[in-house]
Amino acid sequence: MATQSTLPPRTSGSHPRVDGPLKVTGAAKYSSDFNLPGTLYAVPVCATIASGTIVTMDTSRAESMPGVKAVYHRGNFGKIFRAAPPVGFSGILDEKRRPFEDDIIRYYGQYVAAVVALTFEQAVAAANAVKVTYKSSPLNVGTHFSEAEATDKPNVDSHRGDPDASFSTAPVKVDQTYATPVETHNPIELHASVADFDGQRFTLYETTQAVCNAQNVMAQMLGVPIENVRVISRFLGSGFGGKLWPWPHALIAAQASRNLGRPVKLVVTRDMMFQNVGHRPRTQQRVRLGATKEGKLVALMHDSLNHTSLLDDYSEGCSEATPYSYSVANLRATSAMVRRNVGTPTSMRGPGAVPGLFALESAIDELAIELKIDPIQLRLINEPAKDEGLNLPFSSRHFVECLKVGSEKFGWSRYTPAVGSMKGAGDQAGLTLGWGVAGCSWIAERCDTNASVELLMDGTARVSCATQDIGTGTYTVLSNVVAERLGIPNDAVEVVLGDTNLPPGPISGGSWATASVIPAVLDAIDKAQQTLFTIATSGPDAAFASKKEDSLAITNGRVHLKTSDASTGIPFGEILSKANVRAAAGQGKSSGTFGAPGRKFSTHSFGAQFAEVTWQPEIARLRVSRVVTVIDAGHILNPKPARNQVEGAVVMGIGMALFENTRYDARNGAPINNNLADYILTTNADAPSIDVTLLDHPDMVLNALGARGVGEIGLAGIAAAITNAVYHASGVRVRELPVSIENLLRSPGNVQA
Ligand code: MOS
Numbered sequence: 001m002a003t004q005s006t007l008p009p010r011t012s013g014s015h016p017r018v019d020g021p022l023k024v025t026g027a028a029k030y031s032s033d034f035n036l037p038g039t040l041y042a043v044p045v046c047a048t049i050a051s052g053t054i055v056t057m058d059t060s061r062a063e064s065m066p067g068v069k070a071v072y073h074r075g076n077f078g079k080i081f082r083a084a085p086p087v088g089f090s091g092i093l094d095e096k097r098r099p100f101e102d103d104i105i106r107y108y109g110q111y112v113a114a115v116v117a118l119t120f121e122q123a124v125a126a127a128n129a130v131k132v133t134y135k136s137s138p139l140n141v142g143t144h145f146s147e148a149e150a151t152d153k154p155n156v157d158s159h160r161g162d163p164d165a166s167f168s169t170a171p172v173k174v175d176q177t178y179a180t181p182v183e184t185h186n187p188i189e190l191h192a193s194v195a196d197f198d199g200q201r202f203t204l205y206e207t208t209q210a211v212c213n214a215q216n217v218m219a220q221m222l223g224v225p226i227e228n229v230r231v232i233s234r235f236l237g238s239g240f241g242g243k244l245w246p247w248p249h250a251l252i253a254a255q256a257s258r259n260l261g262r263p264v265k266l267v268v269t270r271d272m273m274f275q276n277v278g279h280r281p282r283t284q285q286r287v288r289l290g291a292t293k294e295g296k297l298v299a300l301m302h303d304s305l306n307h308t309s310l311l312d313d314y315s316e317g318c319s320e321a322t323p324y325s326y327s328v329a330n331l332r333a334t335s336a337m338v339r340r341n342v343g344t345p346t347s348m349r350g351p352g353a354v355p356g357l358f359a360l361e362s363a364i365d366e367l368a369i370e371l372k373i374d375p376i377q378l379r380l381i382n383e384p385a386k387d388e389g390l391n392l393p394f395s396s397r398h399f400v401e402c403l404k405v406g407s408e409k410f411g412w413s414r415y416t417p418a419v420g421s422m423k424g425a426g427d428q429a430g431l432t433l434g435w436g437v438a439g440c441s442w443i444a445e446r447c448d449t450n451a452s453v454e455l456l457m458d459g460t461a462r463v464s465c466a467t468q469d470i471g472t473g474t475y476t477v478l479s480n481v482v483a484e485r486l487g488i489p490n491d492a493v494e495v496v497l498g499d500t501n502l503p504p505g506p507i508s509g510g511s512w513a514t515a516s517v518i519p520a521v522l523d524a525i526d527k528a529q530q531t532l533f534t535i536a537t538s539g540p541d542a543a544f545a546s547k548k549e550d551s552l553a554i555t556n557g558r559v560h561l562k563t564s565d566a567s568t569g570i571p572f573g574e575i576l577s578k579a580n581v582r583a584a585a586g587q588g589k590s591s592g593t594f595g596a597p598g599r600k601f602s603t604h605s606f607g608a609q610f611a612e613v614t615w616q617p618e619i620a621r622l623r624v625s626r627v628v629t630v631i632d633a634g635h636i637l638n639p640k641p642a643r644n645q646v647e648g649a650v651v652m653g654i655g656m657a658l659f660e661n662t663r664y665d666a667r668n669g670a671p672i673n674n675n676l677a678d679y680i681l682t683t684n685a686d687a688p689s690i691d692v693t694l695l696d697h698p699d700m701v702l703n704a705l706g707a708r709g710v711g712e713i714g715l716a717g718i719a720a721a722i723t724n725a726v727y728h729a730s731g732v733r734v735r736e737l738p739v740s741i742e743n744l745l746r747s748p749g750n751v752q753a
Pocket of ligand 1: 209347348352508509
């Protein structure tokens, strides 16, 4: 455990979102809101087969239609380059194929052409008029995987001891296979690119969770120097990972703008979102647990498969949390991929750990039942003293406290383990209750970050970083941190994000943005203060003439001698005005933790999920009625948006457990439920009472404020907590998500026909 002798400088209190008013009044500009003079509209033509080749393409009618400026395809699109393999978090893209690179169709909806016209309607009409004929070949969008069809030997992700031998001799065993379906990110804001080529430089308004990476990839693929590409992403209507890396539509818009010399806007439609911009792949995971009769784990094996596209290797990484979750001497985690005729998968909120913990935490529940040990007790018995995968101490792990606090809040002492043994009362009279619990975890790291802070003449401050806010609260948290440090009101801090012209910042992904940006911003504040103190002490007329810079401090926005009371201070704006200096600026920097040599700690967030379902066996009706979530994510900088992130994740987790499932038509490979009516997401009506507790144990290994991140962890474990509760209520163990009425009709509580 990392120790701390003094408490870190803390932010305090819950602050509302600084971007809230902009969003609710429509003043926040999302990518597709940028309407540049002379903008043309691009609409892609999508393949109507999932496997085969293009035989003929007739664009003549489309080209002669009103308003049409161009119909692009392989023959006339112009040169696009391949991107080099990424370095760290720069240069990443999932679908590496260049748009229109060849005539081979590998998934339904693949772009085969794109129309550019004066209006969106003209472009849609002309796209529909492009005639393409195909030669189809056999396709596979099947949802069942076998190890034999894996593309390669399984990768050994983690290994210790002798798991095979210890499993075979273990007195108590669980050996089950769990599956999670294809899930499609459905941010409300559609993916969009507005590309503007001025003859030399590209300005790209992109829906991206990583402007710096987008700049790098787009420059490489467009074949221009990186300084000739500027990427802007001021606001995002979320992304869930689907907007982390560039997709082909961005190249289409940029190249069309270069070809035509006019701005080009391309908005990916909702149905294209199911084809062309990634998804969480289907996973199939075998989990084997061996334990003593007392419940001590002796063997853990976790072998996962996920599908990927024909062109790209995307490994979901289901065993992300497996090596360190429990104490077990013998462990092996492996992963492999199988190929399907689908677009390339990508990260989706909590990639790896979220499907992985569905499997692991379901298996732990099955083991508890087998052992007749309380599922919380079983987890306590196997609590590790360190990360046994890395053989490193945890920087800060409070999983046991999460379980204890959660079990008190949830009322776990009233739990009776027999299936169907708990009955509702009051509003829940006549319903069977099911209770389930699961652990959760998520990686806590930092990326390289630069930031700048300027103290301005008018007494306000500006903080700038080329990271972006996907809606999680980055604008808000940065304003809070700067305001608190300088002792000025939140609304006296301007936060500028989402532009590659700003100091390079991290991806909004992995729940790393906050932990990454904070140290760089704190450093920038220090540097800006030093600049200010130099100004304050320089020259005979200076406010603190003849004093030493290091004798000064800033409190409540006022500069004063450390030895004097803060109330004697002079507002920093006055010092700058007097010196006639517009701004005291500081450039801050912090380095990433990935692959850092000499690592001394394992850094993760933890949590416990408790779910209650109500169950009516007579009509197979299931509802999630109550969720208690306790999260250990380090120091919580601003509880309001943090809680909101976890609540949103829990709601999404109900969707993962009960609803979300992208289904492909086996005949042509088309996603069938490619819209918000047929792809079922959790709505307000499905959302239960959600009680979120954020423990507040600073993780001083990660940064000076002890903050980790909260964007993803709330989605981990929740599906298992729900299916564990479903088992408790109904006796049906659902190992393949989502839970369906068909599953539940098998309930022992149902009248058999
Ligand atoms: Mo998250 S899947 O890293 O946006």
